[in-house]
Amino acid sequence: MRLMMFEKGRGAALGLVEGKSVIDLAAVEGSLPKDLKSLIAAGPSALIGVKAAAAKAPEAAKLGLDRVQAALPIWPAGKIICVGLNYALHAKEGGHPIPTYPSFFLRVPTSLVAAGAPVIRPKCSVELDYECELAIVVGKSGRHVPENKALEHVFGYTLFNDVSVRNFQRKTSQWTPGKNFDGTGPLGPWVVTADALPPGASGLRIMTRVNGETMQDSNTADMIFSTAKTIAFLTEFMTLEPGDVIATGTPSGVAHARKPPAWMKGGDKVEVEVDGIGVLANPIVDE
Numbered sequence: 206m207r208l209m210m211f212e213k214g215r216g217a218a219l220g221l222v223e224g225k226s227v228i229d230l231a232a233v234e235g236s237l238p239k240d241l242k243s244l245i246a247a248g249p250s251a252l253i254g255v256k257a258a259a260a261k262a263p264e265a266a267k268l269g270l271d272r273v274q275a276a277l278p279i280w281p282a283g284k285i286i287c288v289g290l291n292y293a294l295h296a297k298e299g300g301h302p303i304p305t306y307p308s309f310f311l312r313v314p315t316s317l318v319a320a321g322a323p324v325i326r327p328k329c330s331v332e333l334d335y336e337c338e339l340a341i342v343v344g345k346s347g348r349h350v351p352e353n354k355a356l357e358h359v360f361g362y363t364l365f366n367d368v369s370v371r372n373f374q375r376k377t378s379q380w381t382p383g384k385n386f387d388g389t390g391p392l393g394p395w396v397v398t399a400d401a402l403p404p405g406a407s408g409l410r411i412m413t414r415v416n417g418e419t420m421q422d423s424n425t426a427d428m429i430f431s432t433a434k435t436i437a438f439l440t441e442f443m444t445l446e447p448g449d450v451i452a453t454g455t456p457s458g459v460a461h462a463r464k465p466p467a468w469m470k471g472g473d474k475v476e477v478e479v480d481g482i483g484v485l486a487n488p489i490v491d492e
Contacts, residue, residue, distance in 0.1 A: 206252065207483075209395035210239055210276040211268075217276035221259050222395055225270045225272075231264040234258035241396060242448040245344055252398070275320040275323050275394035278344065278363055279437050284449040285312035285390075287338075287367060288435060289380065291428050291454025296460040307430050307438055312367075312452070316385045320394035323490040324368055325455050326471055333469045333489070336367035336455035337413040337477040339406055341398050341432055342450040348440050355436035358445060361398040362406045364485035365385065365452040366391040366413075366477045368469075371461045389478070390452070391487045402481050405432035410439075411456060412444050414476040415469060423456030424478070 207222035213229070219240055220227040231239050237254050238244040270344050275425035290296040298305055318324060326333045344360025368390060374383025400451040405408070406425055413421035430438065435453060439445060469475060471491035478484045 206255070206401060207395045208244070208255070208278075208398070209279065209393065210278050211240055212274040212276050213251050217280070218267070220273070221255055222270065225261065226267040227270050227273050228259050228412060229266045229268060230255060230258050230416060233262045235293045236455040237484040240280070242283075244316040245342070246447040248262045255341070257285040277319045278393045279316055279448050279450055282317060282450065283446055284443075285314065285317070285452070286439065286449065287384065288454040290337050291430055292456040293425060294457035295455055297460065298314045298457050300458070304429065309436060309439070310380050312390055313385050316390040317386055318388050318487065319427040320391060320485050320487065322391070323388065324366075324389035324391060324469075324475065325386070326469065326486045326489055326491050327370060330370045331468055331470070332461070332466070333373040334369045334371050334460040335415060335420065335469060335475050336369060336415050336459060337411050337479075338365040338367050338452045338455050339411060339425050339479055340365040340392065341410070341435070341451040341453060343445045343451070344399075344447055346446050347436075348444045348475070348484055349435055350435070350445075352409060352433045355433035356399070356405060358436055359399045359432065360398040362402060362482060363393060363396045363450075364477050364479055364482055365450070366475060366485060366487065367452055367455060391485055393485060396485065397482050406481075407431060409480045409482070413458070414478070415467070416473055420460070420467065421456050421458035424482055425453075427456065428453060432457060467468060
């Protein structure tokens with residue numbers, strides 16, 4: 206099941222993606238939660254309601270996927286947790302040792318942008334880098350979750366581009382500035398429920414393209430810390446809650462490791478793709 210938020214009037218509406226159409230769920234069943242975060246929090250029974258609504262949806266409630274504008278799938282955003290250096294070759298290309306514990310850092314909501322929205326290259330830097338990532342969407346609260354139970358806490362998966370301003374990332378050992386410029390975190394366009402993908406979303410091809418050229422090409426099976434391991438590590442020290450997003454790190458091939466560096470610039474188009482989920486595409490504009 207693919208669920209998304211899309212722009213509707215002055216707000217956003219919850220939709221179910223089927224083929225090349227989006228079913229406006231509020232137009233079919235007014236009792237359903239109005240946004241994806243609320244739907245996740247409502248638990249598995251709410252998905253039964255979504256399926257029932259989709260089964261009776263009239264043609265008038267079905268919109269062309271190419272005619273809707275994606276909104277951020279999870280809003281207001283809760284915790285946005287990122288894992289750095291989670292692919293061995295990416296760690297090596299940056300001169301880092303292979304980690305034995307995840308390098309966690311946080312994103313702030315103002316850094317996020319929806320699919321199709323512009324990514325902003327800030328006026329203070331030209332070092333704008335792409336990072337394709339699989340993102341976990343948490344479905345159930347948990348603390349001290351063992352690895353063998355961790356996948357029970359996953360609602361689904363989406364796409365993330367952890368666009369980084371590299372010279373600001375390297376100003377200190379903490380990565381916060383370079384990872385949190387406004388308008389540098391594309392997320393979406395939809396969330397695919399966990400039952401539609403392999404366990405832990407492992408074994409999926411993951412790629413980045415810039416202007417149609419493939420820059421990153423790997424597989425989620427190559428992550429050092431799997432979905433289950435990452436959740437187990439995180440819940441040792443924090444409570445995960447429905448709607449939290451965990452970006453699981455990027456593979457090798459980033460711009461800063463190329464010679465010369467392949468920084469993104471205004472006018473470029475960046476695409477992140479993961480098999481079974483789809484494509485997250487955004488233009489780059491200069492601030």
